[in-house]
Amino acid sequence: QKEVEQDPGPLSVPEGAIVSLNCTYSNSAFQYFMWYRQYSRKGPELLMYTYSSGNKEDGRFTAQVDKSSKYISLFIRDSQPSDSATYLCAMNTGNQFYFGTGTSLTVIP
Amino acid sequence: DTEVTQTPKHLVMGMTNKKSLKCEQHMGHRAMYWYKQKAKKPPELMFVYSYEKLSINESVPSRFSPECPNSSLLNLHLHALQPEDSALYLCASSQDLNTQYFGPGTRLTVL
Numbered sequence: 001q002k003e004v005e006q007d008p009g010p011l012s013v014p015e016g017a018i019v020s021l022n023c024t025y026s027n028s029a030f031q032y033f034m035w036y037r038q039y040s041r042k043g044p045e046l047l048m049y050t051y052s053s054g055n056k057e058d059g060r061f062t063a064q065v066d067k068s069s070k071y072i073s074l075f076i077r078d079s080q081p082s083d084s085a086t087y088l089c090a091m092n093t094g095n096q097f098y099f100g101t102g103t104s105l106t107v108i109p
Numbered sequence: 110d111t112e113v114t115q116t117p118k119h120l121v122m123g124m125t126n127k128k129s130l131k132c133e134q135h136m137g138h139r140a141m142y143w144y145k146q147k148a149k150k151p152p153e154l155m156f157v158y159s160y161e162k163l164s165i166n167e168s169v170p171s172r173f174s175p176e177c178p179n180s181s182l183l184n185l186h187l188h189a190l191q192p193e194d195s196a197l198y199l200c201a202s203s204q205d206l207n208t209q210y211f212g213p214g215t216r217l218t219v220l
Contacts, residue, residue: 031206031207032206032207032208034208034209036211041197041214041216042213042214043113043115043197043199043211043212043213043214044152044199044211045211046208046209046210046211049207049208051207088151088152090209092206092207092208094206095140095157095159095164095165095206096154096157096165097142097154097209099151099152100151101150101151102149102150102151104149
């Protein structure tokens with residue numbers, strides 16, 4: 001079993017839709033939970049990170065962590081064509097960071 | 110400022126060449142990382158430096174040789190690479206182990 005599981009998609013939604021991206025994990029020692037956006041052939045860009053269970057909001061993005069279920073989500077409201085990218089979840093124990101396989105998202109104008 | 114810079118952006122090299130990738134951050138982060146990323150795959154950890162000392166080497170072949178000259182710089186020396194080593198090489202840094210910031214990557218092609 002992988003440390004972090006993420007549905008690879010691809011996911012295709014119309015502009016303005018609410019997008020839900022999800023990851024599950026198996027290691028209860030994970031401390032911080034991150035979401036990255038990666039455009040084709042570019043480095044991952046940090047979108048949000050959180051430590052505790054609950055929700056964290058930043059503009060159109062909301063990160064949700066449920067440690068009891070070992071489940072994290074990223075919600076994107078009012079999705080835009082510029083949101084089309086691969087979204088990677090990541091989590092860490094100390095110096096070791098573990099990544100999901102990434103979900104490819106396309107927002108159709 | 111959360112910028113990590115990497116040079117060069119692109120690199121094409123033959124299997125007998127020696128080249129180096131460079132990474133720089135001025136955020137005062139204490140940990141720096143090298144990752145390799147193949148198309149449609151997540152980043153794969155290669156090396157971790159903590160306080161300028163190599164702390165993790167993920168069984169990377171010796172044809173990849175990391176170097177951390179100071180707390181802001183990280184190099185990856187390449188020698189006798191194989192075509193299957195062609196990938197996007199990413200540098201990242203972190204402070205307080207709560208997250209990582211990535212550079213734009215070097216796209217490496219080995220002929």
